[in-house]
Amino acid sequence: MPRASAAAAAHTAHQVLVSATELFAARGFAEVSLDDVAQAAQVTRGAVYHHYRNKAGLFLAVAARLQSQVADAVVAAADRAGPDAREQLRAGSHAFLDAITAGTAVRVLLVDAPAAVGWQEWRRLDEANSGRHLREALREAGVADDLLDALTAQLSGAMNEAALWIAQQADRPAASKQAHAALDRLLAAALT
Amino acid sequence: MPRASAAAAAHTAHQVLVSATELFAARGFAEVSLDDVAQAAQVTRGAVYHHYRNKAGLFLAVAARLQSQVADAVVAAADRAGPDAREQLRAGSHAFLDAITAGTAVRVLLVDAPAAVGWQEWRRLDEANSGRHLREALREAGVADDLLDALTAQLSGAMNEAALWIAQQADRPAASKQAHAALDRLLAAALT
DNA sequence: CAGAATACATACGCGCCGTACGTAAAAGGA
DNA sequence: TCCTTTTACGTACGGCGCGTATGTATTCTG
Incomplete structure (x- = not known):
């Protein structure tokens, strides 16, 4: 598939989920941008949109x-x-x-x-x-x-x-x- | 004061409030823009921001x-x-x-x-x-x-x-x- | 080992918020 | 009555952030 293997992809999705959990819990849905999540997860917004619809x-x-x-x-x-x-x-x-x-x-x-x-x-x-x-x-x-x-x-x-x-x-x-x-x-x- | 009297101003504020109530109730906070509210109340966003902070x-x-x-x-x-x-x-x-x-x-x-x-x-x-x-x-x-x-x-x-x-x-x-x-x-x- | 599919990164347009600025009319005082 | 101030808006602008389109490099699959 891509630059990372299928296993690494799952890891990316999980990392995004974990970072998002922390940020949403701390600041709330409206006050967290997907760019914030991406940065915290050390990826780009593209990766976030690849694993989650929106x-x-x-x-x-x-x-x-x-x-x-x-x-x-x-x-x-x-x-x-x-x-x-x-x-x-x-x-x-x-x-x-x-x-x-x-x-x-x-x-x-x-x-x-x-x-x-x-x-x-x-x-x-x-x-x-x-x-x-x-x-x-x-x-x-x-x-x-x-x-x-x-x-x-x-x-x-x-x-x-x-x-x-x-x-x-x-x-x-x-x-x-x-x-x-x-x-x-x-x-x-x-x-x- | 302005192009409308003080009494008319209160009416404007109230009309904005009524329109906002209807729209928020029907679509929810996130799905309603202040432009929607202004249009429904027949004013501009400027009037809305004059009467309400944000x-x-x-x-x-x-x-x-x-x-x-x-x-x-x-x-x-x-x-x-x-x-x-x-x-x-x-x-x-x-x-x-x-x-x-x-x-x-x-x-x-x-x-x-x-x-x-x-x-x-x-x-x-x-x-x-x-x-x-x-x-x-x-x-x-x-x-x-x-x-x-x-x-x-x-x-x-x-x-x-x-x-x-x-x-x-x-x-x-x-x-x-x-x-x-x-x-x-x-x-x-x-x-x- | 060639396509096809996957896993991203990058670039773009657009909506919408808040703010700065402009303007006209009414309130208030002298 | 006239001048000043304040009020009540309207208009214009900048910027953030979402979603999407597009590009690209891997890695599966046959």
């Missing part, structure tokens, strides 16, 4: 990767929680809060993503990852079918806002504790 | 106006609900859902605003309007102080997501019913 496409790839990383943590925690559905829901939900606030994913996933890739696409992304598990957990925990969709959406919104709120507080550990306690109340209510 | 400033004005309109509906409903704090909370919350999904404010306030004006500023806007009432209602309804901030944020997130979810469903009335029912569960939990 700026929104690159951002989508970044968001999708972060989403699946968070989802992995959620699933792992739920698995560790044993066989009880309610316990899995609790564990998974708390793991979600911890995972999404741990790194710098919050801004990308919860602030910029809805506007940058569109709310529908953002929803699909969430549904394909952690959102799906939330819905299944609620169903298995006995939530009625006619409330399932709405309750899933609202709990998801509550957790997302909790993550944003935590990320914003000065005293992170204390905020995290508060948020977890409040979340427990809402989860308990959902399972009434 | 594109973000115009958007902020649009969002602030929509927010206060929603907040007005919330307060009115809460007042009609009588003296009981819990009943006011219920009424206000449901009024919020109805008010924000009634018009075209959802996209502006819940999708574009956080990214366009920054999450902190968006939070301040919400806090200055409906968010403040939610917190107060929760406090008066007996929510412990150490949970108040986190619970306010999470319920706010739940309602916002519920609004987005409703706006997205094909069968709006049915979706609204579901959302209201689910919200009641969460509210009941908050007041445990």
Whole structure:
């Protein structure tokens, strides 16, 4: 193929993705130019456009990767929680809060993503990852079918806002504790 | 002052605001140029920049106006609900859902605003309007102080997501019913 | 070992933002 | 009433940044 081998090409694409992730997380979608990304990844804009359709496409790839990383943590925690559905829901939900606030994913996933890739696409992304598990957990925990969709959406919104709120507080550990306690109340209510 | 009187100037500013509201609601912040707004308002970009600092400033004005309109509906409903704090909370919350999904404010306030004006500023806007009432209602309804901030944020997130979810469903009335029912569960939990 | 496909780099046009500058009309004072 | 200042725009310009077209050097593939 080109000046670099197929293996090196994958490396380039990955490097672009990593650089883009850092920049988008730090400055936000609108404040990062593709030239910024290219420079950080030590390539030209041509390389970026070769591997990704456009700026929104690159951002989508970044968001999708972060989403699946968070989802992995959620699933792992739920698995560790044993066989009880309610316990899995609790564990998974708390793991979600911890995972999404741990790194710098919050801004990308919860602030910029809805506007940058569109709310529908953002929803699909969430549904394909952690959102799906939330819905299944609620169903298995006995939530009625006619409330399932709405309750899933609202709990998801509550957790997302909790993550944003935590990320914003000065005293992170204390905020995290508060948020977890409040979340427990809402989860308990959902399972009434 | 200028070719138009002071009164006419206010009218111009208002017309720009109205046109911007429609366009932002229909296409989103990024897809609307200030030239689009100026044309719709039958003025030039110069007039827009005279009345608003920049594109973000115009958007902020649009969002602030929509927010206060929603907040007005919330307060009115809460007042009609009588003296009981819990009943006011219920009424206000449901009024919020109805008010924000009634018009075209959802996209502006819940999708574009956080990214366009920054999450902190968006939070301040919400806090200055409906968010403040939610917190107060929760406090008066007996929510412990150490949970108040986190619970306010999470319920706010739940309602916002519920609004987005409703706006997205094909069968709006049915979706609204579901959302209201689910919200009641969460509210009941908050007041445990 | 020749095409074909791939993996980039380079160059260009265009839209759009913000700003600087110009101008005409109204407010305000003497 | 006239002069000055301020207001309310309109116009013109520079620059950034996106997307696309084009060029070019490898490396697969038959």
